[in-house]
Amino acid sequence: xxxxxxxxxxxxxxxxxxxxxxxxxxxxxxxxxxxxxxxxxxxxxxxxxxxxxxxxxxxxxxxxxxxxxxxxxxxxxxxxxxxxxxxxxxxxxxxxxxxxxxxxxxxxxxxxxxxxxxxxxxxxxxxxxxxxxxxxxxxxxxxxxxxxxxxxxxxxxxxxxxxxxxxxxxxxx
Numbered sequence: 001x002x003x004x005x006x007x008x009x010x011x012x013x014x015x016x017x018x019x020x021x022x023x024x025x026x027x028x029x030x031x032x033x034x035x036x037x038x039x040x041x042x043x044x045x046x047x048x049x050x051x052x053x054x055x056x057x058x059x060x061x062x063x064x065x066x067x068x069x070x071x072x073x074x075x076x077x078x079x080x081x082x083x084x085x086x087x088x089x090x091x092x093x094x095x096x097x098x099x100x101x102x103x104x105x106x107x108x109x110x111x112x113x114x115x116x117x118x119x120x121x122x123x124x125x126x127x128x129x130x131x132x133x134x135x136x137x138x139x140x141x142x143x144x145x146x147x148x149x150x151x152x153x154x155x156x157x158x159x160x161x162x163x164x165x166x167x168x169x170x171x172x173x
Contacts, residue, residue, distance in 0.1 A: 043079070049136060051140065054144055057084070059080075060079075060083035061084055061087075064076065064081055064084050067080075086171075094173065104156060105156045106156070107154040107156050107167075109151060110151050111149060111151060111152075115133055115134060118130025118133065153173045154169045154172040155171045155172060156169055156170075
C-alpha cells in the first residue's frame, strides 16, 4: 500500500487515488507542526490569499492567548508574539498619526469605488486582481466581517531617499 502524505497526524492509509478525506477542522489544523517551530524569526507568508495577513494576525492573537492561559503571562518570543507586537505598533502609529505625518501617509481603499475601478479596468491584470478581491471579500465576508467594511486604510512609509511614488505599506486597518 502506498503512503498518504498528510500535514496532520490523524487518518489512516486506506484512501485510494483522490479519495475523500475528512474535512479539515480547527483540531486537525492545530496538529500541523511548523518545522521551524514557533520561535522562527522568519515571517509566515505562504497562505494564498490577498488577505492572508488578517488571518495570520487573528491566529497569532489566539495562539498568544492560548499560551498565556498555560504560562500565566503574555510575555514571549514566538513568531506569534512578534506578529501581535507588530499589530500594536501599527495601531499606535495610526493613533499617533499626526506626530508622524512627515514619515507616513494614509492610503484609503474604498471597497465599492476602488473594487469597481479594478473590475472596470482595461488592464487585464487589474481586472483579475479586482475579481480576486471580489471573490475573497464575498466568500470571507462573515469570517472577517467584510460585509461591515466600507474602507481599508493603509499606512504607507515614505522613504525620503527613494522615489516618492514607491509604495511601502507597513500596515493597515
